[in-house]
Amino acid sequence: MTGLVSFFRRLEGPQTVGRGPAFWSLFAVVLAAALAYPLFSDGYTVGNTVYFFVWVFIALSLCVIWGYGGSLSFGQTAFFGIAGYGYGVLTLNFGSAYGFTLVALVAAVAIAALFAVLLGYFMFFGRIAGVFLGIVTLAVTLMLERFMAQTAGPEWHIGSARLNGFNGMSAMPPLTIPWPGEPIVLFADVGLYYLVLGLLVLVYLALRILMNSSFGNVIVAIRENPERAEMLGYDIRKYQLITFVIGAALAGLSGVLYTVWGQYITPSSMSMTAAALPLIWVAVGGRSDLTSTVIGTLVVLAAFQALTIYGSQYALVFMGVLLVLTVLIAPNGLVLGVMNWLGRLATRFTQKAG
C-alpha cells in the first residue's frame, strides 16, 4: 500500500498537470475505455487508431526536448526516418523468425539514439543553442531526406534491402512475437493496437516520473536559465545531451511503429511538412506538459483527418490557422490552458465543499 502511494507520488509534481485521486480515476476510466474499445469496433477502424497513437511518441519526444528542455529541434523526423529505415533494412535482411522483428525494433531505436549522441554531442558540447540548434537540426533532417530521395538506383542497397529512392522501402514484415505452436503476428489492427497502447502508457508514466525527478528539475532549470543552472554546479551540456537522446529514441520508436503499421517508409517522412506537423500538435496541445501533449496530438490528428475528407489543402490551412490561434490566445497551448482552468475550478470547488 505504501509502495503504491509512493509510486503515485513520484508520478506527480510541479512539472506535470494532473494529480490526486480525481485525475488518476479519470486516467483509469480512459485507459479502461481504450482497452475495451477494440471489442466494440472493427479491425480497420482500430488500425486507424493505431496510426494516431504512433504519432504520439514523436510528439512526446518534442515535448521533452522543446517543451521541457527549451531546445527547439526540427530533427525529430530525422530520428523517425532513421529508425524506420533501420527497421526496414534489418527485417528485410534477416526476416521475422525467432522474434527478430522485436530485436529489430529495439536495434532501430538504438541506431536513432546513437545518431542523436553524435549530433547532440557536436551541438551541445559546441554550445550551439537557440535558433542555431533549430537550423542545424532542420538542415540534418532535410539532408537526410534529399539523400534518401536519390537512392533509386539498384546500387543503393544494404544487404538485400533496396532503398528505392523517393518510392521508399516497403514490404517489411510486421512485428511477430514468437509463441509455442504458432508465432503471433501483430498486423495493423487489434494486435498492434494493444502493443502500441501498452507502450504509450508505459512511456507516458515513465516520462512523468522522469520529469518530476531531480533530473527533470535540472532540465526545466536549463530551459528557464541555462547560465543559472550551470552556476548551480550542473554540467548542463550533459543534461541537454541526455534529454536529446531520450527524445531521439522516442521519435525513433514512432518511426519504427509507423513502418510496422504501414509496412513502408519513404523519404517524405523526413520532409519539411513532416517536420513541421509535430511542432503544431505539440504547440497547440501544450509543449510543457506531457498530458496536454498527448491529448492535443490526438485531437488535432483526428480533426486533421476529418478535414482531409474535404481536401488535404484545407486541412493544412486549418493547421496553420490553429497554430496562429494558439500563439494569440494561449501561447502555452490550448489543451494546457483548459487543463489549468479545470484545475483551478476543481480547487475552488473542493475549497467550497471543505
Next chain:
Amino acid sequence: MSLLELRELNKHFGGLHVTNGVNLTLEPGEIHCLIGPNGAGKSTLFRLILGEHHPGSGDILFAGENITALKSFARIHRGLSVKFQVPGVFKGLSVRQNLEIALQSRHRGAGLEAEIGRLLTFLGLESEQTQTAGNLSHGQKQWLEIGMAISLKPRLLLLDEPTAGMSPEETHMTGEMVQRLNADGMTVLAIEHDMAFVRQVARRVTVLHLGQVFAQGSIEEIVANERVAAIYLGQAHA
C-alpha cells in the same frame, strides 16, 4: 593561504581593455566589497572568476589551486557561488522549486524539505513559496537568488549588486543576512554601489576603475581618498 588570488588578469573585448592587470587577494573569512563607477569592469571580473569568460592572460587561484582553465560547473564544485547582477532566478518556476533545484544535489527526501523550509525562513520568503519566481518584486528576486547561491554552502560567495532595487530597510536586512552568513564561515566578495551597505558589511574595499585596481583599504580610508571621490565625481559630470 588566501582563498582567492587573482594574478595579473587581463581581458579584452575587441579593442576594449576591460580588466587590465588586476591583482586581488581574498583572505578566508573576510567580507570584501568591490566598488567602482559603471563600466569599470566589476561584473566582468566576476565572470572571469566564474569561468564564463576566459582571461587573455593571468591566473586565478582558488584555495591554492589554479582554476583558470576549469569549466564553470567545476569551479562551483570547488566552492564558488554567485548571485548575478540581473537576478537569474528560474522565472517560470515557483519559489520553492527554485530552491529545490539549488538544494537537490546536496539533500534528498525529508532532509531536502527541511532545508527548503529553513532557507525560506532565512530569506523571509515563506509566504511567497508557491508564487512564480517571475512575479516576485525585484528585491525578493535578489533574496531568492542569494538563497539559491548559498544553498551550495560555498566557501566564497560572489554577490553582484545584491541590494539593487531595494529600499534602505531591505538593504539593511540584506546586510544582516550577509553578516550572518559570514559569521558561519562564508567568505564574501560583493560588488555594490550602495555605500550604506558597504559601510555596514565591508572590512576591506577595492576600487576598480577602467579595469584596474585603483585603490584598496578600509572603508574609512576609501571614503577619505580624494582620488576615489574624483573618479566618481568625474563620472557624475560626464
